[in-house]
Every structure is written in structure tokens, then in C-alpha cells.
Amino acid sequence: MRGVNAALGAAGLAGFLALGEAVPRLGLVEEDYFPPTSRIADALGTEITDPAFWTALGDTLTGWALGLAIAVGAGIVIGVVLSVVPYLREATASTIEFLRPIPSVALIPLAVLLYGTELRSVLLLVVYASFWQVLIQVLYGVRDVDPVAEETARSYGLGTWARIRHVLWPTALPYVMTGVRLAAAVALILAITAELVIGAPGLGARIAVAQTSQAVPEMYALIVVAGLLGLLINVGARSVERRALAWHQSVRGEVTV
Amino acid sequence: MLDVRGLKKVYEGSGRRIEAVRDLTFTVGAGELVCLVGPSGCGKTTLLKCVGGLLAPTAGEVSLSGRKVDGPPPGMAFVFQEYGRSLFPWMRVGDNVELPLRQKDLSRARRRELVGDALASVGLADAAGAYPWQLSGGMQQRVAIARALAYEPEVLLMDEPFAAVDAQTRADLEDLVRRLWRERGITILFVTHDIDEAVYLGERVIVLSASPTVVREQLRVDLPAERDQVHTRVAPRFAELRTRVYEQIQAAKRGAATPAKADMPPSG
Ligand SMILES: Nc1ncnc2c1ncn2[C@@H]1O[C@H](COP(=O)(O)OP(=O)(O)OP(=O)(O)O)[C@@H](O)[C@H]1O
Ligand SMILES: [Mg+2]
Numbered sequence: 309m310r311g312v313n314a315a316l317g318a319a320g321l322a323g324f325l326a327l328g329e330a331v332p333r334l335g336l337v338e339e340d341y342f343p344p345t346s347r348i349a350d351a352l353g354t355e356i357t358d359p360a361f362w363t364a365l366g367d368t369l370t371g372w373a374l375g376l377a378i379a380v381g382a383g384i385v386i387g388v389v390l391s392v393v394p395y396l397r398e399a400t401a402s403t404i405e406f407l408r409p410i411p412s413v414a415l416i417p418l419a420v421l422l423y424g425t426e427l428r429s430v431l432l433l434v435v436y437a438s439f440w441q442v443l444i445q446v447l448y449g450v451r452d453v454d455p456v457a458e459e460t461a462r463s464y465g466l467g468t469w470a471r472i473r474h475v476l477w478p479t480a481l482p483y484v485m486t487g488v489r490l491a492a493a494v495a496l497i498l499a500i501t502a503e504l505v506i507g508a509p510g511l512g513a514r515i516a517v518a519q520t521s522q523a524v525p526e527m528y529a530l531i532v533v534a535g536l537l538g539l540l541i542n543v544g545a546r547s548v549e550r551r552a553l554a555w556h557q558s559v560r561g562e563v564t565v
Numbered sequence: 566m567l568d569v570r571g572l573k574k575v576y577e578g579s580g581r582r583i584e585a586v587r588d589l590t591f592t593v594g595a596g597e598l599v600c601l602v603g604p605s606g607c608g609k610t611t612l613l614k615c616v617g618g619l620l621a622p623t624a625g626e627v628s629l630s631g632r633k634v635d636g637p638p639p640g641m642a643f644v645f646q647e648y649g650r651s652l653f654p655w656m657r658v659g660d661n662v663e664l665p666l667r668q669k670d671l672s673r674a675r676r677r678e679l680v681g682d683a684l685a686s687v688g689l690a691d692a693a694g695a696y697p698w699q700l701s702g703g704m705q706q707r708v709a710i711a712r713a714l715a716y717e718p719e720v721l722l723m724d725e726p727f728a729a730v731d732a733q734t735r736a737d738l739e740d741l742v743r744r745l746w747r748e749r750g751i752t753i754l755f756v757t758h759d760i761d762e763a764v765y766l767g768e769r770v771i772v773l774s775a776s777p778t779v780v781r782e783q784l785r786v787d788l789p790a791e792r793d794q795v796h797t798r799v800a801p802r803f804a805e806l807r808t809r810v811y812e813q814i815q816a817a818k819r820g821a822a823t824p825a826k827a828d829m830p831p832s833g
Contacts, residue, residue: 555654
């Protein structure tokens with residue numbers, strides 16, 4: 309079944325690429341704006357031999373990884389503190405509901421004012437967008453703690469810290485993992501958006517340069533790279549999730565049978 | 566040792582007000598094994614949680630060795646009715662049993678030893694590496710009991726611990742509790758709804774009334790300390806005691822205020 313699905317997927321992709329080759333060649337669309345697949349592949353080949361491309365990729369990944377790390381760390385710590393300290397959750401709920409829907413891109417002007425085109429500009433946007441993904445999941449996860457498990461821990465004299473570590477954290481972990489996976493995707497979007505709009509160095513800025521210099525195939529090649537990056541990040545996040553939650557998946561399996 | 570005086574617990578919240586326990590007073594001596602029986606919903610779990618310092622009583626107080634209980638006291642272990650949820654599914658059986666020991670000042674080797682002994686005494690020596698959800702319900706309950714034993718408590722609170730295991734396992738576990746109690750001299754407060762179990766296990770049986778709950782009767786079980794499933798359960802004295810407890814429970818369910826007399830003349 310798996311093999312068949314993989315074969316179907318590969319066939320679909322091949323078909324899509326062939327269509328991308330044929331449609332511009334047949335003159336159905338303007339070739340200048342929609343270059344055929346082979347020319348994009350050529351451009352991609354040239355890109356990956358250019359050291360500047362790798363520097364740009366490195367810049368994007370730096371902004372992404374650093375921003376994601378800060379967001380995940382802050383989201384987890386703040387989420388746990390909000391849940392553990394009595395009344396803090398209730399006191400902050402409305403503020404969170406107000407801040408969370410603000411689109412990160414709306415903060416672009418602020419980022420420019422504060423940091424110009426530095427990495428910190430990118431970080432501001434990436435952190436703001438991904439932080440909420442993690443925080444909300446942590447808050448949900450913590451609420452899932454089984455009262456019996458919590459009482460067991462208390463009855464054996466586990467202190468606050470031990471209960472966080474051995475009960476609250478493992479319970480919240482599946483939610484945290486989901487949060488991290490969502491945050492990783494959002495962080496990439498924001499990193500590239502910031503580079504594209506603000507001109508901070510990275511893949512986004514390179515796409516903007518390709519666009520203004522009419523290097524259309526190069527522009528597409530960079531877009532493909534950004535897409536592949538997103539794909540890799542998602543696959544990576546899922547495999548980390550599976551590994552960390554081996555026990556949890558099995559519990560679920562047992563319950564649903 | 567364990568003193569419960571005038572204990573009252575009222576649950577309040579979401580518009581409902583439930584008086585789970587009205588007025589309970591009893592004591593459990595050091596090294597005694599006392600069984601609590603009462604109809605379902607009469608507040609046995611509530612009582613046990615108050616004794617274990619997990620719930621604050623609305624009125625009255627619980628004291629352990631003269632000290633007031635206002636949080637889980639050290640040296641007390643609790644075996645929960647919902648044993649499945651009481652084990653941590655993210656930890657292997659061995660780690661589940663070991664976790665409470667990490668709060669104590671013990672060497673690694675000593676912890677290992679306690680975990681090994683406790684699991685062996687419930688017949689699960691080779692299950693240390695399994696996850697709780699890989700075990701049957703009865704095995705999970707034995708792990709929960711092993712966890713309590715490894716903790717080496719002075720006081721052990723057990724809330725209907727054998728309700729979900731088959732008759733054979735149940736008999737084995739009952740004998741295990743009796744054996745451990747005699748070997749280690751722990752004080753045990755054992756909640757059950759099974760009258761035979763209460764009489765078989767206990768040195769004393771406390772019968773609770775239906776909600777609102779008070780102590781209905783306390784019965785000394787004057788069976789020999791050496792008990793076994795085959796002979797004790799057919800002894801005439803055993804039958805007398807269980808009949809006595811049975812009558813009390815039936816009366817409690819009917820909500821009679823005073824102990825029922827079997828030979829009351831028919832009215833009218
Ligand atoms: N957390 C709670 N909030 C509100 N009411 C509760 C709560 N826990 C128990 N009660 C109520 O208190 C009463 C006694 O419950 P409890 O669980 O102590 O009974 P029990 O004797 O242990 O019953 P069983 O033999 O079925 O386990 C019940 O009426 C129950 O509805
Ligand atoms: Mg109960």
C-alpha cells in the first residue's frame with residue numbers, strides 16, 4: 309500500500325513538472341514570466357554553485373533557527389509559569405487573546421524602526437509569530453494533566469518542581485511537539501517574508517534581487533528552494549515528534565482499538 | 566496513631582453543594598489493619614483523601630502521630646481506586662515504582678534494591694522494563710501496590726485496590742497485604758465495598774452509613790492472625806462476622822438511623 313502511494317505521488321509530481329515544461333513551451337502562458345521547468349532547473353544548478361546563494365541560505369536558516377529556539381523556549385517557560393502560578397492564567401487570558409491575532413507582518417514597520425535590516429528585525433517577526441503557537445499549545449497541554457496522576461505525585465511528596473518535571477511536562481509534551489511543528493513552519497514563512505520586505509540578508513532578499521533584475525528563472529529556483537526548505541522542516545519536525553512520543557502513540561493506539 | 570475527629574467534607578462548586586461526609590470520628594492504632602466498608606458513593610474516597618492530606622476537610626481534623634495533617638504527610642502511601650490513571654504512562658514500570666523513592670535520601674543501589682524487592686513481592690519481577698499500558702488491569706494494580714510498598718510507608722491507605730482484578734488474583738493480593746502487614750508492621754487503612762474482603766483482611770471493620778456519612782458501627786474481627794483463604798472463609802466465626810457487617814450495610818443503604826435489629830416484631 310505504502311509503495312503504491314509513493315509511486316502515485318512520484319507520478320503526480322512528474323506529471324506536474326512535465327506540465328510546467330509543456331505549458332510555457334506551447335505558448336499558453338508568457339514564457340518570460342513562467343519559464344519552463346528545465347530553465348528553472350538550470351537556474352537552480354547555477355544557484356547552488358554560487359557561494360552567495362549558500363550564504364543567503366545560511367542567513368535564512370540562522371534567522372529561522374534562532375527565532376524558533378527563542379520562541380519555543382519562551383513559549384514553554386511562560387506557558388508553564390502561567391499555568392502553575394495560581395490566578396496568573398486567568399489574569400493574562402484576555403491580554404493573550406488580544407495580542408495573539410495581531411499578524412506578525414503588521415509589526416514590519418516597527419521592526420524596521422527598531423533594527424533596520426539587521427538579523428534582529430527578522431528575529432522580532434519570527435519570534436512574535438511562532439511564540440503564540442507554542443504558548444497556546446503549552447496552555448492546552450497543561451490543562452490535560454490527569455487529576456489522579458497529580459494527586460499521586462502529591463501523595464508521594466513530590467514538590468512543585470518534581471511535579472512539573474515528571475507529571476506536567478510529560479503530559480504537555482505531545483501538545484508542545486505540535487506547537488513546535490506549527491511554529492517551525494510559521495517561523496520559515498516569517499523569516500522569508502521579513503527578508504523579502506525589509507531586505508534583511510537571506511533567501512527572501514535574494515528573491516527580491518532576482519525579481520528586480522528580471523532574473524525570472526533564478527527567482528523561481530529560489531522559490532523552489534524555499535519550498536523544499538519548508539518540506540524538510542516539516543518532515544524533520546514530524547520525525548522528532550514521533551521519536552519523543554513513542555509511548556504516547558501507543559497509548560492512543562490502545563485506547564482507540 | 567491516626568486520629569480522625571469530627572471530619573466533615575462538603576464539595577462546593579458549579580451550583581451544586583454535596584455533603585460527602587457529615588461527621589466521622591474514629592482512630593486507627595499504630596500497626597493496625599482497619600477496613601472501611603460502606604455503600605457506593607458514601608464518601609469513602611473523600612475520607613481517604615482527607616486522611617492522606619490531599620483534600621482539606623470542611624470541618625474537623627485528621628492527625629497522624631499527634632500532628633495535624635494539612636498536606637500529604639511523609640511516610641504515607643496512597644493506592645488509588647483509579648490505579649490505571651495513577652501510573653504514569655510515559656514511564657516504565659520500574660521508573661514508576663522508583664519515582665517516589667527519588668524524593669527520599671537514598672543511594673541509587675538502595676533504590677534499585679527496593680524497586681526490585683517490591684516488584685518481586687507482587688510477582689512482577691520481570692515487568693520492570695514494560696510500560697504500564699502493556700500490562701493487564703490486575704498487573705497495573707499490582708504495580709501501584711508495589712510502588713506503595715517500595716516507598717516503605719508507615720501508613721498505607723488503599724482505596725478499593727482489588728475492585729478490578731479477578732477472584733484468584735484478588736485472593737493472592739489479599740494474602741499479600743496480610744503478609745506485608747504482619748512482616749512490616751505498617752498501619753493500613755483499607756477501603757472496600759466487599760464485605761468478605763473486609764472481614765478476611767481487617768483486624769477491625771468500620772461500617773459507614775450512606776451519605777451524609779457517619780460511622781455506623783465498628784466491629785473487632787476476632788479471627789486468628791494466621792488466616793488463609795480456604796479455612797478462614799468457612800470458619801463459623803467468619804460467617805457470623807460477615808452476616809453482622811452485611812446487616813449493617815443493608816441497614817445503612819435503607820438509611821436507618823439506628824442499628825437494625827433482626828428480631829423486631831412486625832408492626833401493627
Ligand atoms: N471532586 C468532587 N466534586 C464534587 N463532588 C464530589 C467530588 N468527589 C466526590 N464527590 C461526591 O461526593 C460523594 C462521595 O464520593 P466518593 O468518591 O468519596 O464516594 P465513595 O464512597 O468512594 O464511592 P465508591 O464506592 O463508588 O468509590 C459523591 O456523592 C460524589 O458525587
Ligand atoms: Mg471511591
